[in-house]
Amino acid sequence: MHKINYMYKNDTPARTPPLVDQAFAQLRRDVLNGTYSAGAKLKLDELQATYGFSSSPLREALSRLAQEGLIRADERRGFRVAAVSAEDLADITRMRVMLDVQALRESIAHGDDAWEALVVGAFHRLEKVEARLSEGPVVLDQGWTDVHTAFHMALISASPSERLRTWSASLFDQAERYRRYSARFRKTFKHKSSEHRKLMDATLRRDADTACALLEEHILSTQRNVLAVLSKVEQTPGN
Structure with a gap:
């Protein structure tokens, strides 16, 4: 039987996730929740004002969301929430x-x-x-x-x-x-x-x-x- 490693809580203090991971988690949650409607344009300056992150972690977070298929990337138009169909x-x-x-x-x-x-x-x-x-x-x-x-x-x-x-x-x-x-x-x-x-x-x-x-x-x-x-x-x- 294949041995599986399971995660259990311990007393080790939790480390603060990197800014990219924080930005990714928050954006991902809001896309899934419908905070941004399908097809909505995700403007970098507005995201900076909303989440308080600089452009670098936000761009990386958006790229990761695009890889998951939750948003779409367009070199000319930037990022948009994936359409619903x-x-x-x-x-x-x-x-x-x-x-x-x-x-x-x-x-x-x-x-x-x-x-x-x-x-x-x-x-x-x-x-x-x-x-x-x-x-x-x-x-x-x-x-x-x-x-x-x-x-x-x-x-x-x-x-x-x-x-x-x-x-x-x-x-x-x-x-x-x-x-x-x-x-x-x-x-x-x-x-x-x-x-x-x-x-x-x-x-x-x-x-x-x-x-x-x-x-x-x-x-x-x-x-x-x-x-x-x-x-x-x-x-x-x-x-």
Whole structure:
């Protein structure tokens, strides 16, 4: 069984991240949150005023975001937030099905007891947060995003391929932008606890075929839900 190294908290004082990493994290968060609308131009002077960073770390942060596909770079026009479209979502979804499902299958094959505990703990935190969400209009906040991401990343964390885990995480975040976008137009929150529990249970049983089928359907259902919202937005007068 492949040995996986897990990160645990210790008493070592946390170091302040480099300015580039700070700028990247803040910009990335705001792009995912929809602070900047799809297609919006990201002007360097305005970003400097907003975040308090000099141009150098901001340019590097923007370049890294462009590599992730969250923004687009144009030598003449600068940087813009990536557009939102059914075609882009379909491409993200296709790649997620290819990579995430394989990463989960590898995780099930190689994960140890510590990995199982990580998955259970991540699901518990997600379930607690979702239980506090009302049935009325809701905007998915950063707290939900963090625990939702942590659960899905825990599932694939025992894959021995670092590249596979990294690419899956990047695609997950690109899909997250669509989830957050569509949530702004929904009247109620779509509780996913039952889906996540079934996915966790199959994973812990080491039933790779069932777990992978559930994950694929979970990814495809996200696409369907977002497409339904995109269709309604396009049909709304003024859009």
